[in-house]
Amino acid sequence: MGLTRVPGLLFGGDYNPEQWSEEVWNQDVRLMAEAGVNAVTVAVFSWSRLETAPGVFDFGWLDRILDLLHAHGIAVDLATATATPPPWLVRRHPELQPVDAAGTRLEFGSRQGYCPSSPVFREATVRLARAMAEHYRDHPALVMWHIGNEYGDHTVECFCEESARDFRRWLQARYGTLEGLNSAWGTSCWGQHYTEWTQLAPPRKAPGPVNPAQVLDWRRFSSDALLACFEAEREVLKEVTPDIPVTTNFMSLLHHLDYWKWAAAEDFVSDDAYPDPADPQAPVKAALSYDLMRSLKQQPWLLLESAPSAVSWRAVNVPKEPGVMRLHSLQAVAHGSDGVMFFQWRQARYGPEKFHSAMLPHGGTDTRQWRETLALGADVRRLAEVAGSTTRAEVALLLDWESWWGLEAPESLPSDRLRLHGLLLSWYAPLHGRGIAVDLAPPDRDLSGYKVVIAPNLYLCTAEQAANLAAFPGRLVVGPFSGVVDAADQVHEGGAPGPLRELLGLRVEEFWPIPDGRTQDVLAQDDPARNSTRLTARTWSEWLELDDAHVLARYRGGPLDGRPAVTRRGTVTYLGCLLDDLTPVLDEVLDAAGVTGVTGAKLPPGVEACRRGDHLFLLNHGAAAATVPLPASGTDLLTGRRLHGSVVIAPRDAVVLKH
Numbered sequence: 001m002g003l004t005r006v007p008g009l010l011f012g013g014d015y016n017p018e019q020w021s022e023e024v025w026n027q028d029v030r031l032m033a034e035a036g037v038n039a040v041t042v043a044v045f046s047w048s049r050l051e052t053a054p055g056v057f058d059f060g061w062l063d064r065i066l067d068l069l070h071a072h073g074i075a076v077d078l079a080t081a082t083a084t085p086p087p088w089l090v091r092r093h094p095e096l097q098p099v100d101a102a103g104t105r106l107e108f109g110s111r112q113g114y115c116p117s118s119p120v121f122r123e124a125t126v127r128l129a130r131a132m133a134e135h136y137r138d139h140p141a142l143v144m145w146h147i148g149n150e151y152g153d154h155t156v157e158c159f160c161e162e163s164a165r166d167f168r169r170w171l172q173a174r175y176g177t178l179e180g181l182n183s184a185w186g187t188s189c190w191g192q193h194y195t196e197w198t199q200l201a202p203p204r205k206a207p208g209p210v211n212p213a214q215v216l217d218w219r220r221f222s223s224d225a226l227l228a229c230f231e232a233e234r235e236v237l238k239e240v241t242p243d244i245p246v247t248t249n250f251m252s253l254l255h256h257l258d259y260w261k262w263a264a265a266e267d268f269v270s271d272d273a274y275p276d277p278a279d280p281q282a283p284v285k286a287a288l289s290y291d292l293m294r295s296l297k298q299q300p301w302l303l304l305e306s307a308p309s310a311v312s313w314r315a316v317n318v319p320k321e322p323g324v325m326r327l328h329s330l331q332a333v334a335h336g337s338d339g340v341m342f343f344q345w346r347q348a349r350y351g352p353e354k355f356h357s358a359m360l361p362h363g364g365t366d367t368r369q370w371r372e373t374l375a376l377g378a379d380v381r382r383l384a385e386v387a388g389s390t391t392r393a394e395v396a397l398l399l400d401w402e403s404w405w406g407l408e409a410p411e412s413l414p415s416d417r418l419r420l421h422g423l424l425l426s427w428y429a430p431l432h433g434r435g436i437a438v439d440l441a442p443p444d445r446d447l448s449g450y451k452v453v454i455a456p457n458l459y460l461c462t463a464e465q466a467a468n469l470a471a472f473p474g475r476l477v478v479g480p481f482s483g484v485v486d487a488a489d490q491v492h493e494g495g496a497p498g499p500l501r502e503l504l505g506l507r508v509e510e511f512w513p514i515p516d517g518r519t520q521d522v523l524a525q526d527d528p529a530r531n532s533t534r535l536t537a538r539t540w541s542e543w544l545e546l547d548d549a550h551v552l553a554r555y556r557g558g559p560l561d562g563r564p565a566v567t568r569r570g571t572v573t574y575l576g577c578l579l580d581d582l583t584p585v586l587d588e589v590l591d592a593a594g595v596t597g598v599t600g601a602k603l604p605p606g607v608e609a610c611r612r613g614d615h616l617f618l619l620n621h622g623a624a625a626a627t628v629p630l631p632a633s634g635t636d637l638l639t640g641r642r643l644h645g646s647v648v649i650a651p652r653d654a655v656v657l658k659h
């Protein structure tokens with residue numbers, strides 16, 4: 001079963017017919033059919049063209065394009081069109097434009113400018129969503145709803161008075177009493193004791209560092225406020241069109257929104273992914289966020305936007321070299337996407353995205369881009385049977401948004417160099433290089449299905465989360481600066497690792513961040529003479545005092561000379577520092593747990609291997625041909641070749657082995 005009633009994988013992109021004449025529409029649908037496009041996203045930014053005055057709807061043009069698309073066998077991911085409030089609404093209600101932390105109200109003239117807490121905005125979006133749903137409920141082209149667009153893009157938060165009121169309501173619901181809030185926020189510090197709810201405000205720009213507990217609650221609130229916008233529309237859609245699945249396009253590993261919570265409100269997860277073609281680590285970063293998308297609902301997801309070639313919003317927008325669009329698209333499918341969708345179908349001639357690539361470029365059909373679009377469409381069709389299949393991972397990386405927000409709170413930590421994305425990648429990259437399937441998981445989920453669980457960092461860790469980790473029967477690895485604070489960002493009594501102390505068998509007496517550019521030697525305890533056990537710590541170290549953990553590695557030289565750096569208690573490993581190379585720790589844990597890569601053999605550099613259902617995806621991101629031993633014979637779905645023993649994969653080529 002796919003995500004929608006469209007059979008096979010979805011192939012298509014954002015389509016903005018309102019930017020083109022109806023003559024061009026006819027050409028578009030013909031070319032879409034030629035490329036094998038079976039789905040397009042329509043009406044994302046169409047509010048001002050659909051509701052031209054309060055309550056005055058003009059669906060005529062959208063009816064015509066939906067009919068035309070349907071006549072050509074193209075399904076529609078229909079946006080509720082609420083992403084950009086129209087000028088008439090903004091001018092009538094200037095208060096719905098967002099205000100930044102310094103108190104400046106932002107102007108109209110871009111997109112996605114709205115205060116998430118504005119009742120006027122929310123009511124207007126719900127009215128439009130209802131009108132759309134009632135109008136299109138029986139349209140045969142409609143296969144999914146696309147609510148808003150990239151929540152958290154451009155507008156992450158709003159600091160206006162309306163938001164302040166909403167924030168107070170949210171705080172009242174969380175704490176009940178001012179006493180509770182004062183205690184959770186630690187307002188005895190710096191003289192912030194509140195005596196009236198009306199004194200509470202968003203963490204606006206202040207003379208110095210703002211209370212980190214206030215900032216943490218603000219992050220929670222801001223994610224919830226946007227989610228409330230999504231949910232208000234979702235409710236109407238579910239009432240009018242209960243059978244049409246609902247999603248909104250996520251933005252990969254986004255700091256601002258708690259996607260565990262968001263995903264629970266969607267029928268399926270969809271994502272917009274824009275790996276930078278100029279970044280050699282792009283495939284690994286993309287794989288990490290794709291695995292997150294697959295893990296959010298533990299089911300297939302949809303790559304709803306990606307760039308056929310260059311984007312237009314980086315300082316330098318490098319195109320994708322021949323073959324890279326295909327390779328990156330197949331990578332998303334390998335990691336669980338049930339489709340390959342782009343921004344956008346036809347390259348714009350005006351506006352901020354006129355230089356953003358498209359499936360059909362300015363140059364038309366006699367272009368490399370168009371030829372690659374056609375070829376990719378054919379490949380996507382060859383992979384139709386992959387739709388709906390799932391991946392089983394034995395390793396999970398823990399990710400918790402609240403902890404992430406606490407870890408990256410401004411101006412209050414021993415070091416601001418610990419960034420969660422980098423920490424996740426430091427573990428993910430070597431796992432990915434070994435062809436090991438990885439899930440992301442929140443620390444409170446049942447983890448018993450995994451053999452290895454790694455918490456790169458769990459700065460904020462509650463007693464319940466610690467108990468969940470303690471109940472995990474497999475191999476657990478915990479990274480530094482974990483178990484430091486509780487849900488209110490207050491340091492656990494006795495200090496780190498707080499509720500993890502018994503599990504790790506140690507306490508952290510002092511945090512010892514390492515200045516930029518300096519390193520700290522670390523030696524594995526068992527055999528200090530072996531070169532392979534000389535490790536390097538950077539950025540972070542800790543003064544550990546052990547209860548009943550034993551030492552796996554110690555610092556050599558420096559302020560912590562001879563003290564424990566890496567420890568073990570039972571099946572739990574703790575790293576008190578950030579190691580440049582995690583290989584020795586990882587290899588040992590994976591061996592002990594019996595976890596191997598999906599091919600069962602070492603992968604050549606640059607080759608990625610993923611299993612999805614009965615299919616083994618082998619993707620060569622490297623610049624040289626690679627020979628990959630195959631775990632079993634099978635047929636390559638992309639070429640129809642029968643393969644045995646091993647396969648040579650050209651640079652930027654891929655094999656999808658069915659066995």
Ligand code: GAL
Pocket residue numbers: 149150153272274305307311312343353356
């Ligand atoms: C996304 C957005 C699209 C388009 C695209 C360009 O953030 O949802 O509308 O702007 O980026 O890369």
